[in-house]
Amino acid sequence: MSDTSPADPVAEAFESERDRLRAVAYRMLGSHADAEDVVQEAWLRLSRQGAATIHNLAGWLTTVVGRISLDVLRSRRAHPEASYDDRLPELVVTVDDGAAPEDDVALADSVGLALLVVLESLRPSERLAFVLHDLFAVPFDEIGRILGKSADATKMLASRARRKVQATERPTVVGREQREVVQAFLAAAHRGDFEGLLRVLDPEVRLTVDTPDGVVVILGATKVAAGAATRVATGAAARGRAVLVNGLPGFVSWREDGTPLSVIAFTVVDGRIVAIATVIDPARLASMNLPDPG
Incomplete structure (x- = not known):
């Protein structure tokens, strides 16, 4: 108010x-x-x-x-390991049968989730430069004054952010390379292969976990690889299947009694995972239209 x-x-x-x-x-x-x-x-x-x-x-x-x-x-x-009231945006989960998703209804929503998670993965100065200039047409010299940088330095920040964002705007949302990166991540997490995890995680990777108590955020490849990624894969290793989550490569896992355990979406840019969005809140999972276990 x-x-x-x-x-x-x-x-x-x-x-x-x-x-x-x-x-x-x-x-x-x-x-x-x-x-x-x-x-x-x-x-x-x-x-x-x-x-x-x-x-x-x-x-x-x-x-x-x-x-x-x-x-x-x-x-x-x-x-970074703070809890926020805001939930992740609405997630549409469909079976990933390896086909191109151009005709899938979830594709309409995929760029929205991909843009959100990529923006979250940007450094603060990159995000400010991109959002203010590309989305709201604020001149670089004004943005530079906010950041305490020159207009040219600010342009470089926006350009770096733009390259990451543009990688999420291509219509072929999930390709073979993205699937292979996600599979490598899950395999490394299952084995507890720390170095293998670091090879597929962007140094600035952002893990967002939607829990019953709010959204918990973990930043950085080392922290994600050391603990959070392993926990993510623990559920996925039990009983799960590959899916598309708003057009992004993902994974759904279930408990032995058939109740859903987690939904995970991965954003892959230039061969590295830049963001992982995970839902483990039972109430949120129960409200989602999930495929049957494979």
Whole structure:
């Protein structure tokens, strides 16, 4: 709920920007709750600043939202194993029979999940540069001022992020190479092969686990390989089958009594796994339309 007053011209000007600012913050953070908090903090800063000294209110607010979001992203990386209220987006699970998924209804949703998980895998500065420039047309010199970098350095950050994102936008979502990378990951995890896991994990890989208590995030190949990846594969090794999760290569596992244990989706870019999205929340799993065990 807004604390602004419609009778106040500054508040009215802010309200006219609220939806756009919320969209910027959500793309930056991937969390509706965090986005709302960031926008409200921007309002508080505007209230203290006073609009009279601001020549371009929209630009000033975008800069403030960008800086606050950047602080949140950096804090997450410093304390990655935190739990968030936001769940992963809706997941559509279909059998992976090895065919091209162009005609599958899940393909329409696949880019959305792939974009989300790839954005989450970017470094904070890369994500800010890409989101603000490519999605909201903020000039590089303005983004550079937020980051404390030159416009040219900011362009390079955005370009690096763009290459990762573009790899998720190709219509052939799952190819042989992606399947082989995922199979290598599962095999290495089953064997407890730490070096084998590191070979297929991007150094900045992000593991997101949807649990009954919220979403837990683990960052970095070493941490994922040391513990989380092994736990992921433990369930997959018992009774499971390859699937497509919103068009991404994935795996579903079941307990011996037939109840689902986990759903896993992998995002593979340039031969490395950059993100793993996992659902182990029994209530969420029960609500999903899963295929029968293979």
